Amino acid sequence: MIKNLIFDWGNVLIDVSVERFAKSCKAFGIQFADDEVGSAHKAGFFLEYEKGNLSDCEFRNEIRARASVILSDEEVDSVWNGMLGRIPVEKLQLLYMLKDTYNLYLLSNTNSIHWNTFSKKSFDYRGLNADDFFKGIYLSYKLHTAKPDSVIFHKAVEDAGIDVRETLFIDDSFANCMTARSLGMSVLHYKPGDNLESCILKELEQKEVI
Template sequence: MDSKIKNVVFDLGGVLVNLDFDSCLNAFRTAGFTDIDQQVCQFRGKGLFSQFEKGEITPEAFREAIRKQTSQSLTDRKIDDMWNLMLLDIPREKLELLLDLRGRYMVYLLSNTNKIHWDYACEHMFSYRGFRINDFFEETFLSFEMHQAKPDKKIYELMMKEANILPEETFFIDDSEDNCKAAGALGIQTRHYHIGEDLSLLFE
C-alpha cells in the first residue's frame, strides 16, 4: 500500500460482515414472497430493495411492502428477523484489525445498507469487548442516510467532502469490482476484496 495513505475506507457487507443471502431469500419465499428473486435482481434499479437502500422509503413502508407481497400477516419483528438473516457475523480478527488501524489511520465505513440492517449490525456486531460502533470508525457513510449508493460517483465525492479527505491519500476496500472501479476513477486507491482474504496482510 502507498506510504502516503492516511485514510482507510471499508465496505460493510461482504468485506467486514459475512453474508448469507440464501437464508434470507428462502425465509421470504417460505412466507409467500414468490418473486423475491426478481425483486432482488432490481436491487440496483428502482425496486423495493434499492429504494430502501437509498433511504427513499422508511422501514415502516418497507415492511408494509413486504406484507403486500406475502400471503401472511407478518409482524414487524418477523419481517426484521427474516431480513436480518442476511447478516451472519463479523469475525473477531476483523474487529481487532479495525481497532488496530484506528491507531495508524483515519478509518471510515462506506456502505450500501438500510436502516434495519444498520441498527442490527450496530447492536449485535459492533458491540465487542465494551466497544461500540463509534470506536471502530471515525465516521460512517451510509447509503440510506446519504440518499446515494455505490457505484454512483456522488457518494464517494460526498464522503470525501464531508470527511475532508483527499482521494490520493485514501484506500478503499470493497467486494464489488464496479464499486472499486468507480472509486478508482476519482483517484482513490482501491482493493477488490475476495471472501476469505486476510485483510491484515494489506496493512503489513
C-alpha cells in the same frame, strides 16, 4: 502515502448470506423478481429502501405484499435481518490494530433496519462500538444515494476532508471499486472469504506505507 482506509460493511466486515434470506422468504411464501436482490447490488424497492426513499413501514408493506401469509413487523424484520450474520472477531481485531495508525471510515449501502439492529452488537469489541473504530460513518439510507454512484463517494470525501490520493477503498463490489478508482483512490477489490488482514497489509506494502 495512504493515510485513510474506507471500508465497506457487508461482505467485507459483516457476513452476508442472500441464500439464508431467500430460504426465510420461501418459508413465508415471499417471492421477488430475479433482479430485486443480489449479493452486491440491490434493485427495485430494495434499492429505494437503501437510498432512504422508503420508510421502514413502507418497506415492510412491500415485503408483506409479496407474502402468502400475514406478517407482523417483527416477522418481517426477522426475515430481513436473516441476511446478516456477524463480524468475525479477527476482523474486529484488525480494525482495532489499524485505527491508531490510519483514519478509518465506513461507507456502506445499507438500511435503517439492518443498521439499527446490527451496528451496535456487530462492532462490540473491548467495550468499543462503531463510532470508536471509525472517524466517519457514511450510510446510503442517510445520504439518499448509493454506491456505485459517485455522488455518495463525493459526499463522504467532502465531509471527511480527506485526500483521495491518500485513501485506500476496500469493497467486495467491482463496480464500487471502479468508481473509487475513477475518483483517484487506491482500491482493494476484496473477495469474501479471503484473509482481510493479509489483503490489506499486502496492498499497503505495495504502496510503501508500512
